Amino acid sequence: MALAEKTDKRVQLLIAAEQLFAEKGFDGTSVRDIAQLAEVNLAMISYYFGSKERLLKALIEYNFNLNIELLEDLSKNESISPMDKILQLADFYVDKFILKRRFHTIVSQEYNTGRSSEIKELITNFKMRNFERVKGILAEGQRKKVFRKVDPEMTMATLIGTINQVINSRNMYCILLRIDSDNEEDYRRKVTERLKIHFRQLLRSHLAAE
Amino acid sequence: MALAEKTDKRVQLLIAAEQLFAEKGFDGTSVRDIAQLAEVNLAMISYYFGSKERLLKALIEYNFNLNIELLEDLSKNESISPMDKILQLADFYVDKFILKRRFHTIVSQEYNTGRSSEIKELITNFKMRNFERVKGILAEGQRKKVFRKVDPEMTMATLIGTINQVINSRNMYCILLRIDSDNEEDYRRKVTERLKIHFRQLLRSHLAAE
Amino acid sequence: MALAEKTDKRVQLLIAAEQLFAEKGFDGTSVRDIAQLAEVNLAMISYYFGSKERLLKALIEYNFNLNIELLEDLSKNESISPMDKILQLADFYVDKFILKRRFHTIVSQEYNTGRSSEIKELITNFKMRNFERVKGILAEGQRKKVFRKVDPEMTMATLIGTINQVINSRNMYCILLRIDSDNEEDYRRKVTERLKIHFRQLLRSHLAAE
Amino acid sequence: MALAEKTDKRVQLLIAAEQLFAEKGFDGTSVRDIAQLAEVNLAMISYYFGSKERLLKALIEYNFNLNIELLEDLSKNESISPMDKILQLADFYVDKFILKRRFHTIVSQEYNTGRSSEIKELITNFKMRNFERVKGILAEGQRKKVFRKVDPEMTMATLIGTINQVINSRNMYCILLRIDSDNEEDYRRKVTERLKIHFRQLLRSHLAAE
DNA sequence: GATGAATGAGCATTCATTCAT
């Protein structure tokens, strides 16, 4: 019985749920599926989380609270130019969304079709925090006359929307970019690179003053 | 009580299904929900479509075959400059996606989580056709030296992803853009305008050759 | 397909439920038990009644609305003396409770331990109506100086409580009265007779003015 | 935190079980409910009693063996007249059933619907002992020519049934007798008085010779 | 075309109980 064995089953359930919710959606996934994939007794879902929905909530809360401090540091760093800041932020989102692509697929789904308003609020708060950060950098750039005037909400939509489009249409982009969809490592590397280069070009020309 | 009465029920079912699939997802919607909202007997779904899944397929096929000739005309029109062409295409997508926002929400969901590979192929084909069109315009612009070199797949992702982001996070953008989410007409007008202006600025600077 | 075939399954479910609820209690009976005994598909319970609890409610409502007009007639009949009236009423309750002993066992149980306040109200109303009738006859008898002054609420408790005691302790009274508990017909005949004679003696001496 | 701490948990479980079984029935009460109300770990029920059913059995055995010697004394006391004896017995039952009304509600339920024949036998024995006592007094009264001939089984049913009716329809009698059902002390006092006076009047006229 | 009834499989959840510590 190894070290982490103790709450292992809870974590196994979270991992299995993340995969299945992403692949088949929340409603398309039964708690039996999750328990089976996690190799854990069905009733443990009730035991640890109370319900299928609260399992989803736990999953979302856990992921949203990951690495938030990294972003705060970046936003407040005075020694980085606004353009570098926004490009580093884009890189950060690309890395994070692609690493946790399954999770972000779930978030996309649930924000549209989920029944739980509690979960929707959770997601809204997260999205709002992200938006405030981008808006702040855009404003800083304009104040320093290095950015031209752009629509902050739509610029945000472009930033997050482009990444989401790539990870949520994974099948198609694997075909288009000639990636073996079974090789997750290869997928990550190639998609990350393409997105980062694209954003560098896109954001520079979109934001640069004059 | 007139001409259209005959196959009215089929259409009522499609309309009800579109709304419910968009709001609650395919799995989150029961055929009972659809029949009730459409005010049509439950068994009619089997009668007209054979199954719930084939109802979805019918819905998708119908919408994908809407207005395709308009796009073909635009692509082939020699008298329009590549830049105008891409901007008109962006306008077309904005109009279409926002007018049929519910439908496109369903497409987003099903491409990720749907079980039917038949439906996924349908969507892939549609997306591919769209991509080929954009790619063609980008190539034409580069050939004519009016576009610089950009990543066509990622540019496509930005175009469709930005629109999808806005319609799939409708709640949040209603808050951010101060739109009454119950006033669909107002929502459409405002979001359409913001997106079109944003694309004009974004695509021009992104594509224009120096 | 005979005449009554149409809603046969609904009735079969009610009959099976009555038997099982009486024998094993509401919580001790599963919907599977009921469906099996009724030889009806499990889902028909949902189809006809909506839920297990509403099946119970339907059962109670049906039985409470049985023969209520008979009692009204008796209460209002001016040609019967108060003493005969109360004795006929006692006879009526004895007949009814013993004929529907299973149902009245369910009522006893649910009034104590049931969770549904809706059902409790239903039962309270029924009990109240019965009490008002008894109270009316007692008052009439006192007005006409043929009854002495008694406690109406406790007299009611004695009337209904005695019958309930006999049917709810069926096992013991079968032993005490030397009745073969499998012979329902014999049980009914003997218990009915004993109760009616007892009430004739008990109520006469309890109520008669000196 | 004192002497009784040791087996306190066992008693706490019994107290909690009595309350819950009376309120929600045996099947309507989960061992989790009991453990929670008793503020005792769930597994302790298995530890102390073996199973939920044996917890019920322990509860019944404990209460049935309470105060039995008091009754024996009364039955054998030669210096009390049969009429006083039966009235004191009625008083005794009224006091005991109302003090332990929750327990007697459980007994009523379990005798009807319980699955355990062991428990049913326990209850039958108890009821039989009670009946023998009443029967003995009735016979003594008849031998001494102070009682007329009555049906002993039905008279027993009236005695116990009247009390059970009042405690098992507590809600209704609280309304009828204008008792605040939250004030247990007031309930006990008023109901006890009403029942005792009623029995004095009822039994005297029912039993008195001539 | 249209419908109410019916079905069997599946759903999330809760149950009483047991076990290792």
Added chain:
DNA sequence: TATGAATGAATGCTCATTCAT
């Protein structure tokens, strides 16, 4: 003694679909 974790069976209920009329 005492506990948190774990289990397999059972719970009430809903599902998409089919069928006789």
